[in-house]
Amino acid sequence: MLSHFKFYSKQDVLAFTKIRKFETKLGERLQVISNTSDLDAALKNSKAKFVLFGVPEDIGVKANNGIGGADSAWTPFLQSFLNIQSNDFLDGMEILLLGHFDFSEIASLIDNNAQSDDEKLLAYRHAVNTVDAKVEQLMHLITQNRKMPIVIGGGHNNAYPCIRGAAKGWHKAGVINIAEINAINLDAHADYRPMEGRHSGNGFRYAEEDGYLEKYCIIGLHENYITQNTWVDMVNNPFIDCITYEDIFVKEKRNFMQAVAHAAGFTEDTLCGIELDLDSIENTLSSATSPSGISSQNARQFINYTASTTRPAYLHICEGATTLTDGRNDTQTGKLISYLVSDFVKAILDVLNDVED
Secondary structure (H helix, E strand, O other), X not given: OOOOEEEOOHHHHHHHOOOOOOOOEHHHHOEOOOOHHHHHHHHHHOOOOEEEEXXXXXXXXXXXXXXXXXXXXXXXXXXXXXXXEOOOOOOXXXXXXXXXXXXXXXXXXXXXXXXXXXXXXXXXXXXXXXHHHHHHHHHHHHHHOOOEEEEXXXXXXXXXXXXXXXXXXXXXXXXXOOOOEEEEEEOOOOOOOOOOOOOOOOHHHHHHHOOOEEEEEEEEEOHHHOOHHHHHHHHOOOOEEEEEHHHHHHOOOOOHHHHHHHHHHHOOOOXXXXXXXXXXXXXXXXXXOOOOOEOHHHHHHHHHHHHHHOOEEEEEEEOEOOEOOOOOEOOOHHHHHHHHHHHHHHHHHHHHHHHHO
16 A cells, blocks of 8 residues: 555546636546556556656755755646646646655654754654655556656655666566666756765665666756765766756857757666756756756756657656745746646657657
8 A cells, every 4th residue: 555645536636627618628638546445457557658646745855954845846736737738739648647645744743853953854864765665666666567657746855766666667567677777867966965864965876876777967967066075976987977057058068958968878778767856947946946057948858858869767857846944935836847747748749659650
C-alpha cells in the first residue's frame, strides 16, 4: 500500500477545472485511477502513456538550510494545467493524473518538537529518507508498467528517488539491461554536495554512489555557487559533464541549444532522466531565486529538445514555489510549470506519431 499518498478521483480533478460551454479542458479529458487497492494492475491496464503526480514538500530544502516553500507550487500548477484547452495539440487522454504525496504531518512533527536548529536539521535529513522510499516505490511501479512519470516537486532531493525508482522499474520492464540511467539537469546548482545526510543539495551524489546514475550532465551551472571541492570531484569524474551559465551567456563559448545538444549527446547511451530546477529560470520564485538565469523560453526549448532527442526515463520539475516562508510570493509559477509539462508531453507524442507514420 502506498502510504502518505492522496489518490485523485474525477470529482477531485473537476473541482480544479473551470467548465465552459463550447470548450473542453484537459481536466475533463485526462484519466484517474478508479481502483486504488491494486495500483500495479490499474497502471498496467491504463491506456495512458504518462503518469503525473506531485511531491509538494520542502523537507529536503529545509534539510539543506534552504528557505521553505517548495511545497506550495503543486496546487497552483494543477489549477493551471487542468484548464489547458483540450485540442489537436494536446488532448489530455494520454495523461493519468494519479494524485500527490502529503508529508505535511512529518514536517509539522519536526517543527513542533525539535528543540534546536541543529536538532531540526538532523530531523529533516532523517525525514528525507522517508520521502525517498515513498517516491522511489511509486516511480518503480510506474516505470515497470512502461509508463512515463512526470513528477512535480518539491525539492531537488527527489532527484535521488526518481533516478533509483526509474532505473529499477525500467530494468524490470526489460527496457534497459542494468538498473542504471543517465540524467540531464538544467540547474544553477550541481546538487552534488557531499553525502552528509540526505537533502536537496546531494541527490545526484547519492544516486551515483548507489550505482543507479551512470552519466550526469548539468546545463547552466552558476560558477559563483559551486563549492571548490564539488567542482574538483566533478572535473575528475569522466561520467560527469557540465556547461556553466557563464560559458553560455556571458563568455558565449556556445549558445544555449548547442549546450543542450551536447548534453543530449553525452547521455545518449541509455535512458535519461530529464531534470529541471526552476531556480535556473530568471526571477522564478524558489528557495534560491536569482536575478540572473535562463529565460522561460530557454526552459521550454530545453524540455522540447530533450524530450524529442533523448530516451527520457522521466520528467522531474522541482524547487518552484508560489509562496516562500520568508513572505515572498509569485502567482505565475504554477502556470510556468504547466507550460513545461505540456511541452514535454507534446514533444514525446510528436515523436511517437512520427514513428507510427
